[in-house]
Structure formats: structure tokens, C-alpha cells
Amino acid sequence: MASSNLLSSSIFLSLSPKFPKGRTCFAGALPLLSRPKSPKALNLWSSFTFATLKYSTNLLRFRSETRAVGGTEVKEASAGDDSLVGEDSAAFELGEQKLASWVYFTVILGAVLFALDALWINPSTGYGAAFISAVSSISESPEVVVLILVLIFAVIHSGLASLRDTFEKLIGERAYRVLFAGVSLPLAVSSIVYFINHRYDGTQLWQVQSVPGVHQLVWLSSFISFFFLYPSTFNLLEVAAVDKPKMHLWETGIMRITRHPQMVGQVIWCLAHTLWIGNSVAIAASIGLIGHHLFGVWNGDRRLAARYGDAFDAVKSRTSIVPFAAILDGRQRLPKDYHKEFLRLPYLTITALTLGAYFAHPLMQASSFGLHW
Numbered sequence: 365m366a367s368s369n370l371l372s373s374s375i376f377l378s379l380s381p382k383f384p385k386g387r388t389c390f391a392g393a394l395p396l397l398s399r400p401k402s403p404k405a406l407n408l409w410s411s412f413t414f415a416t417l418k419y420s421t422n423l424l425r426f427r428s429e430t431r432a433v434g435g436t437e438v439k440e441a442s443a444g445d446d447s448l449v450g451e452d453s454a455a456f457e458l459g460e461q462k463l464a465s466w467v468y469f470t471v472i473l474g475a476v477l478f479a480l481d482a483l484w485i486n487p488s489t490g491y492g493a494a495f496i497s498a499v500s501s502i503s504e505s506p507e508v509v510v511l512i513l514v515l516i517f518a519v520i521h522s523g524l525a526s527l528r529d530t531f532e533k534l535i536g537e538r539a540y541r542v543l544f545a546g547v548s549l550p551l552a553v554s555s556i557v558y559f560i561n562h563r564y565d566g567t568q569l570w571q572v573q574s575v576p577g578v579h580q581l582v583w584l585s586s587f588i589s590f591f592f593l594y595p596s597t598f599n600l601l602e603v604a605a606v607d608k609p610k611m612h613l614w615e616t617g618i619m620r621i622t623r624h625p626q627m628v629g630q631v632i633w634c635l636a637h638t639l640w641i642g643n644s645v646a647i648a649a650s651i652g653l654i655g656h657h658l659f660g661v662w663n664g665d666r667r668l669a670a671r672y673g674d675a676f677d678a679v680k681s682r683t684s685i686v687p688f689a690a691i692l693d694g695r696q697r698l699p700k701d702y703h704k705e706f707l708r709l710p711y712l713t714i715t716a717l718t719l720g721a722y723f724a725h726p727l728m729q730a731s732s733f734g735l736h737w
Contacts, residue, residue: 449678450615454710465606472604476545484550485735492554496737506562507648513558514652517551522656522663524548528611529671538605545603559649560732566645573640583722585636590718591711592618592629613672615679617705620696623683624664627657661685 484492499516500509524531524544531540572578601607618625634650668676684690691698699705721728 448615449675450613450619452705453612453614453617453619454705454708456709458709465601468606469601469604472606476549476604480549480553484553487735492550492557493735493737495550496554496558506565506645510555510559510562510645510649511652513551513555514649514656517548517555518652518656518659520551521548522659526663526667528667537609541603541605541609554737557732557735557737559645560729561735561737563641563645563649564643566643566648568643569647570642572642578639582636582640585632586722587718589629589632589636590714590721592622592625592632594626594629594714611667611671613668613676613679615683617708617711619683620691620698620702620705622685622687623680624657624661624685627654627661627685628687630654630657 482489484490487493499512502512503509524547528540528544531543535543599607599612602609622628630653634653638646638650665676665680669680672679682690682695684696690696
């Protein structure tokens with residue numbers, strides 16, 4: 365549609381009369397001809413003027429224009445246009461980085477970890493142990509307790525996400541991010557620590573840890589899952605509220621495979637760990653986590669549609685929830701240099717952190733056991 369209108373405009377221009385130098389202004393302006401006096405010439409002049417306006421308006425209407433929505437630049441959707449409407453994910457230009465910003469990030473990260481330890485993790489000063497004790501008093505079943513912990517986190521996390529627009533109008537983007545992280549982070553730590561400490565307390569349903577190849581399968585699946593799990597951390601400066609946090613409409617990289625990579629990554633992680641552990645606690649935790657992320661699929665699409673409107677509809681039309689579905693049915697056409705969308709620092713950082721987390725498993729387990737949650 366856009367191409368045909370642009371072509372029509374070009375043909376019209378090539379066939380239109382040639383005006384004296386300085387007497388023509390196209391693309392939205394009227395031809396500066398002297399107004400004819402005879403009725404016949406006046407009709408011809410009026411028709412030509414209307415056609416000029418019509419075609420130049422079409423040209424402008426189908427031209428890709430950028431607009432700012434919620435502080436994030438996206439492009440207007442154009443009929444038949446395969447160019448990006450959303451943002452280029454994981455884009456990182458070293459030359460654009462400011463040393464001061466990363467110094468602030470380091471300081472803020474240290475302050476957050478100190479506060480988390482003092483107010484939640486430390487047994488003598490934090491409230492984490494009391495929180496776990498209160499939830500554990502509801503049931504003696506570790507399956508029920510882990511489900512309740514995940515449910516509490518899910519309600520608070522998704523609830524605050526749903527109220528993001530309201531809170532940002534009241535207290536601003538940075539204050540909202542501090543509130544969101546300050547409430548969500550302790551609840552996430554509690555759920556993780558409890559799961560690590562009680563992951564083998566349930567009823568054993570199968571045992572495949574000694575089966576050749578299972579360890580490698582679980583390791584590879586977990587490694588892949590982290591590439592799906594953390595697209596929201598592409599801009600760490602926004603996560604720490606150094607840069608003003610934005611609600612992004614990503615469209616490249618992992619988003620071409622699935623529009624909801626966090627859900628896909630969580631499913632992969634849960635299946636891998638449930639296969640490895642093989643008991644009722646792992647199943648209960650997986651049900652809670654997968655259920656939370658499936659709700660996040662609906663809630664995320666709803667929030668993006670409300671924020672971006674037609675731009676989100678365009679992205680939605682050429683992406684899929686199920687991995688590779690849009691690619692297989694032809695709605696998503698991968699660029700020839702698609703691999704370059706992954707050869708970026710954020711993905712390399714995810715790779716390093718994932719490997720680090722694997723080798724740090726013994727340390728994570730020892731730290732969790734020391735809390736006795």
C-alpha cells in the first residue's frame with residue numbers, strides 16, 4: 365500500500381506541468397500559480413490543486429514517522445511496511461556511555477544489597493526469617509508453602525506492574541522503580557532461598573540424575589533459558605533508576621523468536637529443574653512460576669497495547685507467543701544478518717553471568733542453608 369501510493373505520487377509529479385523557478389512547492393504546499401479568471405481554467409486549476417494535496421498527503425501519511433510514547437521512541441505502523449516499529453533490543457554503544465552513570469550504578473547496587481541484607485536477610489536485623497516463619501505456619505507441607513510464597517510474589521509483582529502508569533504519574537518513574545524493586549526483591553529472595561532449602565523435601569516421583577546425558581541436557585536447557593529470561597535487563601542503568609526507567613516495546617533479537625521470552629525461559633528452566641529434582645516440591649514450584657508467567661503474557665500484552673496502541677498491534681502481528689511460530693508461518697522475516705542482533709554486550713553479559721551462576725551453585729546452596737528458612 366505504501367509503496368503503491370509513493371509510486372503514484374512519483375508518476376503524478378513526472379506528468380505535472382513544469383512551473384517557473386521558485387513557483388512550485390510540493391509535499392503539502394499549494395502550487396503557487398496565478399489564479400485563473402475564466403471558469404474553465406478555474407475548474408482545471410482547482411482540480412490540479414486538489415490532486416496535489418491528495419497525493420502529497422498520501423505520501424506523508426505512508427512515510428515512516430517516529431513519535432515518542434511514554435518517553436520511548438517508536439515508529440508509526442505503516443501498511444505493508446516491514447521496517448522496525450518497536451525498539452532495537454540490546455543495543456549498546458560504548459561511546460555513548462558515561463562513566464559517572466556507571467559509578468552511580470555501582471553505588472546504588474551496593475546500597476541495595478546492603479539494605480537487602482540488613483532489612484531482610486540478616487537473622488538479627490532483618491524480617492525475612494519472620495516472613496518465612498509466618499508463611500510456613502500456614503501448612504506443614506513444603507509444596508503448599510512454596511506455592512504460597514510464589515503466589516505472594518506474583519500478586520505483588522504483577523499488581524505493581526499493572527499499576528505502573530498510575531504510580532508513575534503520582535511519584536515519578538524513578539521513585540516507582542525504587543518502590544517496585546524494594547518490594548519485589550525481598551519476596552523473590554525468600555522464594556528462592558526456601559526452594560533451595562526444601563527442594564528435596566517432597567515426595568520423590570522419579571530419579572534420573574544418574575542417567576547418562578541428563579545432566580548435560582539439564583545444563584544446556586538452563587543455559588538457554590537465561591537468554592529468554594532476562595531481556596528486561598538490557599538497560600541496567602534503567603533497572604537501577606540511574607536512567608529514567610521506560611516501558612519498552614522491544615522488537616529485535618530474542619523478540620523475533622517469541623514476544624514473551626521471560627515466559628518461555630521460565631518454562632524451560634522449570635522443566636529442566638523438575639526433570640533433575642524429580643519430586644513434588646519441584647512440581648509445585650514450577651506450577652506456581654509457570655502460572656505467574658502465563659498471566660504475565662496476558663497482562664504484558666494488555667499493558668503494551670494500552671501504552672503503544674497501533675505500534676504494539678503492528679509488533680504483535682509479526683511476532684508470536686509460541687517460539688518460532690511467527691517465523692514458521694511467514695509473519696516474521698528474519699534479516700540476513702540476524703545473528704548480529706545477538707553479538708552485543710548485553711547478551712555476552714548474560715552468557716558470563718549464566719556461567720557464573722552455574723559455578724556458584726555450591727556457594728548459593730551454602731548461603732541458603734545458613735539462613736535456615
